[in-house]
Amino acid sequence: MVAPRLAATADDGAPPASGDGLPQVVDQVALARLYGEPLFALPQDLYIPPDALEVFLEAFEGPLDLLLYLIRKQNFNILDIPMLDVTRQYLGYVEEIRSRNLELAAEYLLMAAMLIEIKSRMLLPPKKQEGSAEPEDPRAELVRRLLEYEQIKLAAMRLNQVPQYGRDFLRAQVTIEQSLQPRFPDVSLTDLQEAWRDILKRAKLVQHHKITREELSVREYMSHVLKALQGRRFVEFEELFQPEKGGTVLVVTFIALLELAKETLIEITQAEAFAPIYVRLAYTPV
Incomplete structure (x- = not known):
C-alpha cells in the first residue's frame, strides 16, 4: 500500500x-x-505490528538445548546442577515465550514440570536404592539426558563444519565442444557393382594369356586382405586387388572381401555417392 x-x-x-x-x-x-x-x-x-521490532538474541532447538545453555553459560557443574538457580532462570524464559507463542511453550512447560519435580524430590529425605549404599540422586536421569544431548549436538556441529556440496562449494562443470564423428553412408549395391566392373576392365588391359591350373583358397585370400588392412585406417577398395595376377585371383579376392564383410570383420564405407570406396577393419578404433 x-x-x-x-x-x-x-x-x-x-x-x-x-x-x-x-x-x-x-x-x-x-x-x-x-x-x-x-x-x-x-x-x-x-x-506498526506488535512483532515488527522483535529481536531474538538466542534461539533454542528444544528444552534440553535451553537447559544446557543455562548450565554452560554460568559454568555450572553438569554433574552437580544447582536446581534452584537453573529452575528459576528456566521458568523465566518459559514465561517469556508463553506470552508470545503458546504452542511453542508447551514442550518447554513439560521440562519445567520435570525440573520442579526434581527440586521437590531433592527437598525430601534421600531414598536409598536396593543393593546400593548410596542414595538415589533425583538429577541422575536429567544429567544423563543432558550429556547425551551435548554429545549429539557437538557431533552435529562437527558434521556441519565439513564442506558440503551446494553450500560451501560447487562442482565445476566445463562444456567442451567435440566434433561429431562423421558417419559414412552405406555403400549401395549399384556402386559396389560399378567398382567391380571398373576393376575387371583394368584387369583386361594388363592380363596375360597363361593357361595354368591353380587352386585358390578363399580363406587364404581373406587372410591376405586382413594383413593388408592391418595397421591402416582406410584402404582404397582398388588397392586390395592385384590385376596382374589375372581375373581368377581378382574373383577370389572379391569373394574373400564379401565373406569378410559378411562375418563383420571389415567395413566397406563411402563418404558420398560416386566417391571412392574404402575398406577398413571393423574392430579398428577411429
Whole structure:
C-alpha cells in the first residue's frame, strides 16, 4: 500500500513553513523523508505490528538445548546442577515465550514440570536404592539426558563444519565442444557393382594369356586382405586387388572381401555417392 503524499500546511495542523520552505520547528530535524519531503511527526493512522521490532538474541532447538545453555553459560557443574538457580532462570524464559507463542511453550512447560519435580524430590529425605549404599540422586536421569544431548549436538556441529556440496562449494562443470564423428553412408549395391566392373576392365588391359591350373583358397585370400588392412585406417577398395595376377585371383579376392564383410570383420564405407570406396577393419578404433 502506498502512503499518501504529505504536505505541510497550516490548515492540516502541521507547523507553518518558514522562508526556506521547511516547517518552523525548533531544531529543523525531520524524523524521516517521505517522497523527498521531510516528516516531522508520525502520522496518526500509522499502524506498526506488535512483532515488527522483535529481536531474538538466542534461539533454542528444544528444552534440553535451553537447559544446557543455562548450565554452560554460568559454568555450572553438569554433574552437580544447582536446581534452584537453573529452575528459576528456566521458568523465566518459559514465561517469556508463553506470552508470545503458546504452542511453542508447551514442550518447554513439560521440562519445567520435570525440573520442579526434581527440586521437590531433592527437598525430601534421600531414598536409598536396593543393593546400593548410596542414595538415589533425583538429577541422575536429567544429567544423563543432558550429556547425551551435548554429545549429539557437538557431533552435529562437527558434521556441519565439513564442506558440503551446494553450500560451501560447487562442482565445476566445463562444456567442451567435440566434433561429431562423421558417419559414412552405406555403400549401395549399384556402386559396389560399378567398382567391380571398373576393376575387371583394368584387369583386361594388363592380363596375360597363361593357361595354368591353380587352386585358390578363399580363406587364404581373406587372410591376405586382413594383413593388408592391418595397421591402416582406410584402404582404397582398388588397392586390395592385384590385376596382374589375372581375373581368377581378382574373383577370389572379391569373394574373400564379401565373406569378410559378411562375418563383420571389415567395413566397406563411402563418404558420398560416386566417391571412392574404402575398406577398413571393423574392430579398428577411429
